[in-house]
Amino acid sequence: MSERPLTIGVTALNATDNPGPGVAVARALRDHPDFKGRIVGLSYDAMDPGIYARDLCDDLYIIPYPSQGLAALSDRIRQIHEEVALDAIIPNVDAELPSFIRLAEPGGLLEELGIGTFLPSQELLELRSKAQLEALGERTEIATPKTRVLTSVDDLYELGDDELPYPLWIKGVYYGAKLARSVDEARLHYHAMVAQWGLPVIAQASVSGEEIDIVAVGDGEGGMIGAVPMKKTVLTDKGKAWAGITIGDPALLEIARRFFTATRWRGPCEIELLKDKEGVHQLLEVNPRFPAWCYLSAGAGQNLPYAVARLACGLPTPPRRDYTVGTMFVRIAIDQIATLDQLQAITTAGELHYPLSREEPHDEP
Amino acid sequence: MTTPPDDRLRELAISDTGFVFDPYSGATFTVNPSGLVILEALRRRADRDAILDLLHERFDVHGEDLERDLDEFLHLLRHHGLIAEEGAS
Known part of the structure; x- marks a missing residue:
């Protein structure tokens, strides 16, 4: 297959002990024998480990967090595109998906710039939210654990019946799950989830x-x-x-x-x-x-x-x-060696381009 | 949709060293030489008596201990869904 080289943007290079998928996505692209293009890492933090993985991304850019708004993301993508001419972006973070879905709408920034994506609609994104799990199960005819959506602490007192006995899971709307063995524990977890992720909170049978x-x-x-x-x-x-x-x-x-x-x-x-x-x-x-x-x-x-x-x-x-x-x-946890040049470039300029100093610094001082 | 035990037994990846991989569940386990003989015999649909004869012949062992060991092994396979309840009887 001899097609033009592709330039693909990949987010979520936070390969920590709870890793984002970006490093795996970039590795898979890099490994494919037909992939001859460039990989552009789009990171939220200068200490994302994937930035320092030599031979993974060709170019790296810091992008604004979703909380900074769509305009900030649009400006940054436009700027990056002028430098590297992105063919497509593969977003890999739950919280950034609504932004990328909006930018990918007809007439949106990505269409204007000719940057492709392959994403679900906003409606589908909401359909698979934790609060909609039972509805999704019914629509797809896949069994789901008994689930209740809690919007008030009073709802907790209706749990623990035959349909949803303790122990049960108290889950945040985006992330996190704590096992509750009693209504007291459920109250504790409920407030912790509300503080971190907001409402609603989900109670789910422990299977x-x-x-x-x-x-x-x-x-x-x-x-x-x-x-x-x-x-x-x-x-x-x-x-x-x-x-x-x-x-x-x-x-x-x-x-x-x-x-x-x-x-x-x-x-x-x-x-x-x-x-x-x-x-x-x-x-x-x-x-x-x-x-x-x-x-x-x-x-x-x-x-x-x-x-x-x-x-x-x-x-x-x-x-x-x-x-x-x-x-x-x-998986393996390894210590990557990075240079001050790399850290300086990504911290001050918000971008880093390999090869910078691909050789690891291991000379005796 | 549940995969019938016969299919699962047939699909087992069994090495000469007794390392077994069940592709349906992802489980791996190891069996000794007599376990290997039993698994291969079950895949040929041998019944319990035929397996006992085979074990007598291959390993020169006899008596109630052998029958008990075989039944325990068959129980384990049933527990993991690799043979049906009446699979080896």
Whole structure:
């Protein structure tokens, strides 16, 4: 395949102990034999570890946090585009998606600049919010744990009945989950979630079983571009996968297909499931972006980030059918060596371009 | 949709060293040489008596201990959904 080199913007280079997906997305693009272009890292913080991963991004830019508003993001993207001529952006942070969806609307900035994206609509983004989980389950005919949406502390006193007994999960509307064993604990967690994430708060039945996630891409017309299911084999203390393995249960691909058919989802997503003791897959959440472990899709033969980059550029991208069952990932925490030149460039100019000083500084002083 | 145990048993990836990977669940486990013989026999749809004969022949072991060990192993496989309730009887 000899197509023009692509310049792809990738956000979420915060590869911490609770990593953003950007580093995995960039690695997957870099690894694809047909990818000959440039990768432009778009970071919120000068200390995002992905900035200092040599051989990952060609150019790096600091962009404003979503809380700084759409105008600030628009100005920055326009400025970056003038320098590197972006073909597409793959946003990887939940909180930035509404901004990018708005910028990608017809007549919006990204269309004006000719920058492609492959994102769901705002309506779909809201459909998969935690507060809408049961409605999503009904629409897609996928089982969900019993869930109640709490908008007042008084709602807590209606919990603990036969339908939703203790222990149960108290979840923030965007992030975080705490197990409550009594109404007193539930009150504590409720206030903590409201303080951090605002209302509503979600109470969800505690179901035990095996955690299984699917990284998948929908074509926006009800079809599936690809899907790779993974069973978590090692968890961090935050419940994040530190290791996992691709599995071949056809029921999981059927769930992904059902999700795309029912929602006409456009773009990448992570479908989080729990296989309960009866063998029923319960839908816990759908994340509207790539998961941090999406490099596994490249390792297993589907390279979904590369598929999304092509789709965002309007290039033909046939569905991926096969993947290698039994492909594992195991994370590693390594210390990267960085130079003051790098830190200075990203801190003062808000940008960094490799090669700067690609050799690691290890000479004796 | 649940995958029938027969299919799961057939799809197991079993190495010569006794390392077993279940592609449906992602579970891995190891079996000793007699476990390996039992798994291979089950995949050929051998019944309990045939498996006992095979174990007698291959490992020169006899008696109630062998039957008990086989039943325990079959119980484990049932527990993991790899054989049906009446799978080896």
